[in-house]
Amino acid sequence: MSIVLGPHQYGKAENRIVRIYRDSPRHEIHDVNVSTALRGAFDAAHLTGDQAAVLPTDTQKQTAYSYAKEKGLTSIETYGLELACHFVDDVAPVSGARIEIEEYAWERAVVDGAEHDFTFVRKGQEVRTAAITVEGERDDQRSWVIGGFKDLVLLKTTGSEFHGFLEDDYTVLQPTTDRIMATSLVAQWRFFEPEGGWASIDWEATYSGIKATMTAVFANLHSFALQQTLYEMGKAVLEAYPFLAEIRMSAPNKHHFLYDLSPFGVTNDNEVFNADDRPYGLIQASVLRDDAPDAGPAWTVAGGFA
Amino acid sequence: MSIVLGPHQYGKAENRIVRIYRDSPRHEIHDVNVSTALRGAFDAAHLTGDQAAVLPTDTQKQTAYSYAKEKGLTSIETYGLELACHFVDDVAPVSGARIEIEEYAWERAVVDGAEHDFTFVRKGQEVRTAAITVEGERDDQRSWVIGGFKDLVLLKTTGSEFHGFLEDDYTVLQPTTDRIMATSLVAQWRFFEPEGGWASIDWEATYSGIKATMTAVFANLHSFALQQTLYEMGKAVLEAYPFLAEIRMSAPNKHHFLYDLSPFGVTNDNEVFNADDRPYGLIQASVLRDDAPDAGPAWTVAGGFA
Amino acid sequence: MSIVLGPHQYGKAENRIVRIYRDSPRHEIHDVNVSTALRGAFDAAHLTGDQAAVLPTDTQKQTAYSYAKEKGLTSIETYGLELACHFVDDVAPVSGARIEIEEYAWERAVVDGAEHDFTFVRKGQEVRTAAITVEGERDDQRSWVIGGFKDLVLLKTTGSEFHGFLEDDYTVLQPTTDRIMATSLVAQWRFFEPEGGWASIDWEATYSGIKATMTAVFANLHSFALQQTLYEMGKAVLEAYPFLAEIRMSAPNKHHFLYDLSPFGVTNDNEVFNADDRPYGLIQASVLRDDAPDAGPAWTVAGGFA
Amino acid sequence: MSIVLGPHQYGKAENRIVRIYRDSPRHEIHDVNVSTALRGAFDAAHLTGDQAAVLPTDTQKQTAYSYAKEKGLTSIETYGLELACHFVDDVAPVSGARIEIEEYAWERAVVDGAEHDFTFVRKGQEVRTAAITVEGERDDQRSWVIGGFKDLVLLKTTGSEFHGFLEDDYTVLQPTTDRIMATSLVAQWRFFEPEGGWASIDWEATYSGIKATMTAVFANLHSFALQQTLYEMGKAVLEAYPFLAEIRMSAPNKHHFLYDLSPFGVTNDNEVFNADDRPYGLIQASVLRDDAPDAGPAWTVAGGFA
Incomplete structure (x- = not known):
């Protein structure tokens, strides 16, 4: 040793x-x-x-x-x-x-x-x-390129449900058919080098296209879970951009809790919320093209930490 | 005692x-x-x-x-x-x-x-x-209303000079006739209650109007000092909105230092800068209407600190 | 005008x-x-x-x-x-x-x-x-000196009550005779210049003495309110240091909420808490020597904001 | 596909x-x-x-x-x-x-x-x-345990040199035989489960022992590079704790630049420094026991990012 x-x-x-x-x-x-x-x-x-x-x-x-x-x-x-x-x-x-x-x-x-x-x-x-x-x-020589963004804060005031989940002895959460869904999205997508080389990629158009695609899915998909929304966002991006191998997403579920106004005789039909800081749900997922080239060291930080 | x-x-x-x-x-x-x-x-x-x-x-x-x-x-x-x-x-x-x-x-x-x-x-x-x-x-009953914003980050890539300043034994700064000027502006404006009462003010239109006015002055004024720019911004706001008594501004001068590329034989005609974090200049000024009603407790935080 | x-x-x-x-x-x-x-x-x-x-x-x-x-x-x-x-x-x-x-x-x-x-x-x-x-x-020439600290995070696990408060239609808080009290204290004390001039003050001994005094009061006083604790801390400092005119304190009440474990059949006798970020109580108070010299511009930041 | x-x-x-x-x-x-x-x-x-x-x-x-x-x-x-x-x-x-x-x-x-x-x-x-x-x-069932700390800010005012480095056309840095070395250390160490199971590890004594060991090496080693200091810190920890497989460190080199006071006729013999925020050097390294068991998923965050 x-x-x-x-x-x-x-x-x-x-x-x-x-x-x-x-x-x-x-x-x-x-x-x-x-x-x-x-x-x-x-x-x-x-x-x-x-x-x-x-x-x-x-x-x-x-x-x-x-x-x-x-x-x-x-x-x-x-x-x-x-x-x-x-x-x-x-x-x-x-x-x-x-x-x-x-x-x-x-x-x-x-x-x-x-x-x-x-x-x-x-x-x-x-x-x-x-x-x-x-x-x-x-x-x-080989090269790997990852594009991405962080801190894209998205919120929808309806069109999001959460129910039918697994319950155990520690489950007190009530199901809901209408909630605010909000996240501060981090996404990173891995390009693979096209036949024409890196120079053949229009980085600017790709960036704004990916952002628009993800935003559109977030808005249009009636969501039963943030997991589902993430997967569909990633899938739509890979479908639209054939030179992407993979997309990874990290999405805090930024909780907006319906505020209880009943002690004051005030009705609250999904109108007043408390935006809580911590804790938050955290969903992390990747979507892949199954024939994508190996990631190699694309994601690696030597000696560092996750 | x-x-x-x-x-x-x-x-x-x-x-x-x-x-x-x-x-x-x-x-x-x-x-x-x-x-x-x-x-x-x-x-x-x-x-x-x-x-x-x-x-x-x-x-x-x-x-x-x-x-x-x-x-x-x-x-x-x-x-x-x-x-x-x-x-x-x-x-x-x-x-x-x-x-x-x-x-x-x-x-x-x-x-x-x-x-x-x-x-x-x-x-x-x-x-x-x-x-x-x-x-x-x-x-x-009396009431005081202050509106404002913070963290409006403005930058102009030219149209800003700084020279002719006072020099003493500790002065090494070189004058310049073309520099980046950038700030993260904090502004607070004090309303006085109009004849028609608070309800007669269109808060939304006023807010966006003030922001647009300040941005326009920042852009259009050929500046010889951040002090001058601030004063003109404040003056333009008071001229446009007669129900404002006063505006206070706190403006960090976010330094963008021209990077010295001469050791590498590279010319740098105001093209590559280092955006420095600290220290920063800090200009704080107010612009007043000289017949404005007294501020009373409008700016006071009891027991607290500046 | x-x-x-x-x-x-x-x-x-x-x-x-x-x-x-x-x-x-x-x-x-x-x-x-x-x-x-x-x-x-x-x-x-x-x-x-x-x-x-x-x-x-x-x-x-x-x-x-x-x-x-x-x-x-x-x-x-x-x-x-x-x-x-x-x-x-x-x-x-x-x-x-x-x-x-x-x-x-x-x-x-x-x-x-x-x-x-x-x-x-x-x-x-x-x-x-x-x-x-x-x-x-x-x-x-006149001069004013303010000493202080910020971010002194103090917590006591007992010896703090809160009850007998005013109630109105929006009051749902339950009184308590035993709670965690925690704060991240900001304090600033204003010196006045002694006969012997500023040089006669031992700044280092004064600083550590004030910190020790405030910590001791926080610990020893059985508290019925953070307000009371702050006042006694300030009073003890002024009593100990005759060349202090005034002390100002800003103290967030960093809430530690007893976590409800009853749904799981678990007893929680003030043992498990959630340390919440926001909102927090905020108590701001000053304690003065009634014959203290005027503060003059000691606390003033020209053109700036509270 | x-x-x-x-x-x-x-x-x-x-x-x-x-x-x-x-x-x-x-x-x-x-x-x-x-x-x-x-x-x-x-x-x-x-x-x-x-x-x-x-x-x-x-x-x-x-x-x-x-x-x-x-x-x-x-x-x-x-x-x-x-x-x-x-x-x-x-x-x-x-x-x-x-x-x-x-x-x-x-x-x-x-x-x-x-x-x-x-x-x-x-x-x-x-x-x-x-x-x-x-x-x-x-x-x-298998389990992996990583201990660690972050934000341990260490500084030595002498006993650190940096010279003899590789130079190219972009090298303007001057060598030094006496500089401040400072870092805000992140370290994570991977345990392997001893014969006696996890319960046989004294987590508290191990934690304080590792911190003391690393601090002692930082202080005692006359340093020719932050790289060298990190390696020796990691090596000393692995030598002292046979149930550690690996240690990973991420160490910003928090630059303290000697301030040029010569324009004012003032000598500065390593006495006045500017503590700069950004950029900073960043050294990341791991030290391993060469017969350590495989890390498995110990460092993995699924779907997430480095």
């Missing part, structure tokens, strides 16, 4: 890069939070403190900022691929790189009915995410 | 009330966070622990929920006035009440190009606020 | 300064968050964008860091006075300065039973605070 | 259970945040909305509270095992359960030099964690 170093990675987390395009009077803004992580032959840094193979996290930061200009920063998936490939291709000890990105959306300020050229209001809704993993060099 | 009880108040904070209107197939939602505070003859509770004059904070909570149905919950200013007057009028020991409300906006989900009847997406932008104070009974 | 600029101030908020004393092998650490604000003749910056009187917030930052070395940073009250006097004395347009400071405590790591010379663990308990205001020059 | 349901789980997250032991005048408190998740034959809930196999998340909550009394709540690992086994053993459709727990430490208030019997101060330092997974029934 001996004690050994296990999987490990290191990088610079949460680089808050803002990229402005000002090539015309109508500026564009991309506002992101970039985390880089490198994997490879870094054992000596752990075992003896020898840094000879370690590209500093500061250097990773400088590169992330410089690439926002050198390579551009429009679709986060493309930017992440550029950055990951650079680390794997150009830094000898690096065998794998993982880039995680959050993007904060801005909308143009509307002034006198017209969109302003260079003034923006933070949109504040869901945060778009991406996680790009690249491994290997030249012909052996 | 003796030690005495000073100003005090008590209440129930952060009641998360959600009010649904479902009188037609097209539901409406109002999602608020309500805090109540009562002032009055509560010395005995402090001095001897005698609760005979103390209406429990739980009762204040029940009332806040019940009033969402009994009186309705559309404009938060109206709801806050109803609640505050109730406590002052109907609970003997209460001489004053302050109701603070936050409102979270939802927009209708758009499905196949149409707004959905009962599905909503949390808007996520600025939080609307109100603070209502009522004092005294019957003919002596 | 005309529209005018009201009270205003500006500064640099949340400078995260860490000061290490390493004059002996046993290092010392002071970890603070400093916000500066200046008041004075800055109207032109607002009205016309002219910055000639405006010392940049960046300069305020540089000064705050440099003073941590030049003047030292041990007691935050002393450091804040140094900084505030500098701005008022040395920067011509400045007529008043307010410095707000938070301090994060560290304790020495204990290794093999001994305190380590240069390794520290963040203590994580309450945050110490100070707010220093200085106005006027030379003989007219 | 078809679209199928992938891994999924559901449960009730963040039950804020407080358990008081009051069997003697000297009360004890255990303050936890419990999340339950069930895995098994729940496909119908997703595919058709049929809830017949679904034990409501509300029931899971009731059970978690009731077990705090029925089974007791002292060591979180034991409580988590009881709860997980119950769901797997007693609820037919459940084939696996995962219980995640956070524990918030309280220390006794010290009054007049003595520990108080029933008054506590929230300790505020690191949060203790556990994750228990149970699968299978009767002879086939």
Whole structure:
């Protein structure tokens, strides 16, 4: 028996890069939070403190900022691929790189009915995410792209039931045929690389299409459980986008409890609710294409935690 | 010399009330966070622990929920006035009440190009606020209403300069004629009661008008300082709404630092920035109508802190 | 009628300064968050964008860091006075300065039973605070010092009752003679300058003495209301420290609800509770020395909000 | 090709259970945040909305509270095992359960030099964690226990170097032979079940021993990289506790940048630092016993995300 170093990675987390395009009077803004992580032959840094193979996290930061200009920063998936490939291709000890990105959306300020050229209001809704993993060099290089969002807060005031559930000695919940259903949705979808390569994917149209599809299912499906709603959302997305292998969802059931006004002689026909913070239900599920290519390291964070 | 009880108040904070209107197939939602505070003859509770004059904070909570149905919950200013007057009028020991409300906006989900009847997406932008104070009974009753918002995040990518400032031995800042200006604006405006009474104010139109006015000034004014921008925003609001006495603003200058890419031979013409978290500039200012009625207790939180 | 600029101030908020004393092998650490604000003749910056009187917030930052070395940073009250006097004395347009400071405590790591010379663990308990205001020059200069803390989380598992309260139509709360009482206490105490000047106050001993006094009253007083506990805590502090004029407290009543286990045939004699997040009771009160000097601008934040 | 349901789980997250032991005048408190998740034959809930196999998340909550009394709540690992086994053993459709727990430490208030019997101060330092997974029934039942903590904030003011690193075209970082090293450590250690069963482990002594060991290595090791420090911390823990299979660590390198005071003619010999928020280095690593039993599902969160 001996004690050994296990999987490990290191990088610079949460680089808050803002990229402005000002090539015309109508500026564009991309506002992101970039985390880089490198994997490879870094054992000596752990075992003896020898840094000879370690590209500093500061250097990773400088590169992330410089690439926002050198390579551009429009679709986060493309930017992440550029950055990951650079680390794997150009830094000898690096065998794998993982880039995680959050993007904060801005909308143009509307002034006198017209969109302003260079003034923006933070949109504040869901945060778009991406996680790009690249491994290997030249012909052996493989890459995995995950797109997604978090904090998309959806609510329907009717069209949701919950009954017919399993009961045991600890069951006191009453069934209901009409409740508020609300969630703050996290979703991540794994692309597989199409014949035409990553460049053949329209990342922007795909992102807004997925969001619209999921919202539509949430709205239109008469729900008997949040589980059912999630599955149908995921299924609709995979049906619409053949280059998606898988979608994973994590959905808190944000409880809105009907408030008891009967002590005051007041009727409450699903009109007044208490929005509770904790605890919340938490439904986590994935929907897969059964012939999807293996996920490889797409979801892996070395040495880290679920 | 003796030690005495000073100003005090008590209440129930952060009641998360959600009010649904479902009188037609097209539901409406109002999602608020309500805090109540009562002032009055509560010395005995402090001095001897005698609760005979103390209406429990739980009762204040029940009332806040019940009033969402009994009186309705559309404009938060109206709801806050109803609640505050109730406590002052109907609970003997209460001489004053302050109701603070936050409102979270939802927009209708758009499905196949149409707004959905009962599905909503949390808007996520600025939080609307109100603070209502009522004092005294019957003919002596007076009320003060403050509207506002917080977390309206605005950014302009050009049209902002900063130079010509005072320098001393600790000054190293370089002047600039083109910078990003960004803030997460907090604003509170104090109404005075018009001849026609509070009911004559269109709270909803006023709110959206103020927000639009401030956004337009932020966008259109070529700025030489955030101070100047704030003053002009406040002035434009007071000019547009004669029933406003005063507006107070607290504006962090959210620094976006031009990233130095010169070590890498990369030109950065105001294109790549680091969005820094802390420290930030913080500009706080008020704009007043010089004949405005006195603020009275409108801004006061008894026993609390700035 | 005309529209005018009201009270205003500006500064640099949340400078995260860490000061290490390493004059002996046993290092010392002071970890603070400093916000500066200046008041004075800055109207032109607002009205016309002219910055000639405006010392940049960046300069305020540089000064705050440099003073941590030049003047030292041990007691935050002393450091804040140094900084505030500098701005008022040395920067011509400045007529008043307010410095707000938070301090994060560290304790020495204990290794093999001994305190380590240069390794520290963040203590994580309450945050110490100070707010220093200085106005006027030379003989007219006056200064106000507020000390305090926030986030001191106290809980007692018995020794707290709540009954005999006022009831109305919305009262459903049941009285109790034994409940958990818990709060996350914010307290701020206003010093007045003693005969011997500020330098005659032992800020460190005073701080730990006040905290110990308040904790002891919370523990020892059999409580009939959080109001009563707060008043007795404040009174004990003023009695112990004659150079304190006033103490203000803001105390959420962090509800711990007895969990109903009766449906499962399980007895719950004040043993299992649900710690609820929101809503919470909120008691705010001040205790004063009736001959205390006037607070002046000690509590004032110009242009800002409660 | 078809679209199928992938891994999924559901449960009730963040039950804020407080358990008081009051069997003697000297009360004890255990303050936890419990999340339950069930895995098994729940496909119908997703595919058709049929809830017949679904034990409501509300029931899971009731059970978690009731077990705090029925089974007791002292060591979180034991409580988590009881709860997980119950769901797997007693609820037919459940084939696996995962219980995640956070524990918030309280220390006794010290009054007049003595520990108080029933008054506590929230300790505020690191949060203790556990994750228990149970699968299978009767002879086939297996269980996995992970202990850990998060938010242990450690800092050393000297004894840390960083130099000799790899350089490329984007490297501007200067090497240093004396810097502040600080982190907010997350660690999780996987137990394997000893011959004597889980009951033979002293969870409390193990927890405090691991924390002390890691702190001692952080303090005593002269560090050439955070990587090295982490590895040595993990190695020391595995050496001290033979029933640990593995430890995973996630350590932000919380940068403290030496502040440049040279423009003001002030020397700064590692005395004044800026504590930066973002970006931060992030080192993630695991240390393993090379003959450790397989991790199985110990680290898995079905359908969720890293």
